[in-house]
Amino acid sequence: MKKIIWPFGRMVLAAGVLAAFCSKAGIIAQVAVPTPVFADTETVTHVALPPMDGKKYFKVSLDFNASPSNCLTVAFGRDADGDGKLSLREQVVELGWDGAWFIRRKGVASWERYELAGTDGHHLFEASKWLYRTHPDQQFNLSTDGVPLAFGNGTDAWLPLSVLDGGTVRVTSRGPGVEGSAQIIVNTDGSVLKLW
16 A cells, blocks of 8 residues: 655554545545553653644544553644644643543642542543534533543533644554554545544
């Protein structure tokens, strides 16, 4: 399969896959999630988000094998200094798996962790947000294997639309079972960041 290396970092566009999706959806970026050299070290990959022009939703899909010692997280924010990377200072929210499902929000000192029975093994973690700019409901919904993770009220402020519209995502991985690819798939109605 022919791969085109884009000038903005290590983003790789798989031309053959794009052709298959061009009528309804397209992979506009594919970035490798590197395998850590050692079990206790992390690798970090940065992905630029496309403009949300008229999109109705944004979704994150993490499909991987969770273990007590591995980690796969995504953080959202805006690259304020223009270096193409999302620093801890620039991030607004981070979520995913680090021995437990968690979410870390800007301005909140403690991480919100969710210890669920039987969390080791293969799981699909999803986060979605409807992009109704004029609608009062801007809830940020998270689930594991199709089961919602319960949060309190007020999740609309956790991932502002301003962060998604041309923002940056930092993907962090550690340990086995999380290496793969990060894809941004855009269709008529929305965008999906898929890690697998």
